[in-house]
Amino acid sequence: xxxxxxxxxxxxxxxxxxxxxxxxxxxxxxxxxxxxxxxxxxxxxxxxxxxxxxxxxxxxxxxxxxxxxxxxxxxxxxxxxxxxxxxxxxxxxxxxxxxxxxxxxxxxxxxxxxxxxxxxxxxxxxxxxxxxxxxxxxxxxxxxxxxxxxxxxxxxxxxxxxxxxxxxxxxxxxxxxxxxxxxxxxxxxxxxxxxxxxxxxxxx
Amino acid sequence: xxxxxxxxxxxxxxxxxxxxxxxxxxxxxxxxxxxxxxxxxxxxxxxxxxxxxxxxxxxxxxxxxxxxxxxxxxxxxxxxxxxxxxxxxxxxxxxxxxxxxxxxxxxxxxxxxxxxxxxxxxxxxxxxxxxxxxxxxxxxxxxxxxxxxxxxxxxxxxxxxxxxxxxxxxxxxxxxxxxxxxxxxxxxxxxxxxxxxxxxxxxx
Ligand SMILES: [Zn+2]
Ligand SMILES: [Zn+2]
Numbered sequence: 001x002x003x004x005x006x007x008x009x010x011x012x013x014x015x016x017x018x019x020x021x022x023x024x025x026x027x028x029x030x031x032x033x034x035x036x037x038x039x040x041x042x043x044x045x046x047x048x049x050x051x052x053x054x055x056x057x058x059x060x061x062x063x064x065x066x067x068x069x070x071x072x073x074x075x076x077x078x079x080x081x082x083x084x085x086x087x088x089x090x091x092x093x094x095x096x097x098x099x100x101x102x103x104x105x106x107x108x109x110x111x112x113x114x115x116x117x118x119x120x121x122x123x124x125x126x127x128x129x130x131x132x133x134x135x136x137x138x139x140x141x142x143x144x145x146x147x148x149x150x151x152x153x154x155x156x157x158x159x160x161x162x163x164x165x166x167x168x169x170x171x172x173x174x175x176x177x178x179x180x181x182x183x184x185x186x187x188x189x190x191x192x193x194x195x196x197x198x199x200x201x202x203x204x
Numbered sequence: 205x206x207x208x209x210x211x212x213x214x215x216x217x218x219x220x221x222x223x224x225x226x227x228x229x230x231x232x233x234x235x236x237x238x239x240x241x242x243x244x245x246x247x248x249x250x251x252x253x254x255x256x257x258x259x260x261x262x263x264x265x266x267x268x269x270x271x272x273x274x275x276x277x278x279x280x281x282x283x284x285x286x287x288x289x290x291x292x293x294x295x296x297x298x299x300x301x302x303x304x305x306x307x308x309x310x311x312x313x314x315x316x317x318x319x320x321x322x323x324x325x326x327x328x329x330x331x332x333x334x335x336x337x338x339x340x341x342x343x344x345x346x347x348x349x350x351x352x353x354x355x356x357x358x359x360x361x362x363x364x365x366x367x368x369x370x371x372x373x374x375x376x377x378x379x380x381x382x383x384x385x386x387x388x389x390x391x392x393x394x395x396x397x398x399x400x401x402x403x404x405x406x407x408x
Contacts, residue, residue: 002295003296004274007268010251010253012250017232018231030296032221032251034292037255039220044247044252044255046216046218047217050210053210063208065211071206074206
């Protein structure tokens with residue numbers, strides 16, 4: 001093809017975006033250069049700032065450039081109710097239901113011994129510490145309904161078995177084998193409402 | 205929503221890309237930050253370089269950061285055969301047919317008196333000068349088959365009527381009212397092969 005080197009670089013770089021194939025990348029590059037240079041400069045700056053400065057919330061591991069993310073900073077939310085998720089994408093999906101007013105803990109993965117992913121990689125020490133401090137009323141385990149997600153939820157429930165905290169799993173409603181982030185808001189809200197306890201009753 | 209400011213900026217900035225809605229922008233931003241920071245940095249740099257440095261070829265008005273674009277620099281191409289197009293996107297579409305070995309002239313628009321777009325805005329002086337110098341054997345008018353594209357083609361043909369140059373229009377085959385860039389390569393190659401002269405015979 002007869003693109004100039006800088007244009008070709010731009011097209012190649014745009015392929016880093018998920019869902020962008022060669023044709024889309026060309027269209028995007030030409031659109032920006034022909035019709036929206038200001039948009040290109042703004043996007044360049046936003047990418048650089050975000051890539052350099054966005055780290056994770058010290059409390060919940062959500063993406064954040066500040067010590068605490070906007071959710072953890074929000075006093076109007078119920079900080080005794082923690083929803084445990086596999087990824088920030090899931091957090092967005094739950095937020096968009098508009099029906100959850102607690103806070104989050106983002107594992108950034110799930111237990112996977114075969115890949116060498118253990119409890120420490122998911123920040124579970126940090127989560128358990130928070131529960132052990134007695135400040136948590138309920139932990140909603142909203143890991144994906146996959147084999148690994150279920151195993152991770154059960155591991156967490158097992159570890160906290162003897163502590164004074166409700167541990168719930170989001171209800172079926174989320175299709176088994178599916179990924180949380182692709183579930184519509186209504187189904188997800190339903191799954192939250194129908195959550196059930198994973199903890200054996202202390203009276204059994 | 206509960207995005208940190210830098211993440212929200214990035215999502216907003218990604219909306220500058222054609223075809224990217226709010227959901228796609230979120231997915232792209234999270235993908236880059238969670239899984240491909242290097243890709244984000246590279247894209248940032250490519251965008252900046254391209255936005256700052258890509259101008260237009262001094263000969264054909266194609267996008268280029270050099271004085272001449274790769275097509276105009278290419279000695280293996282037929283520089284006596286010039287294809288006149290409305291935009292760089294159309295140039296890519298023609299290049300991808302693989303069947304054209306001439307060079308281009310990119311109008312970056314079409315005549316549109318109502319929008320104040322006249323011959324000088326399309327670089328026509330420059331094109332006519334090149335034809336008048338006698339270095340051009342054939343001019344293929346491949347403007348879009350729209351009212352404005354046709355009018356532009358006819359204006360060019362009219363102006364060069366008395367010069368010793370073949371002036372052709374790409375054949376029907378490109379759907380009337382359609383945009384060149386969305387036509388498949390086969391149709392476009394066919395349209396090139398079936399081009400006809402717009403110039404009245406000197407013998408009439
Ligand atoms: Zn947080
Ligand atoms: Zn050129």
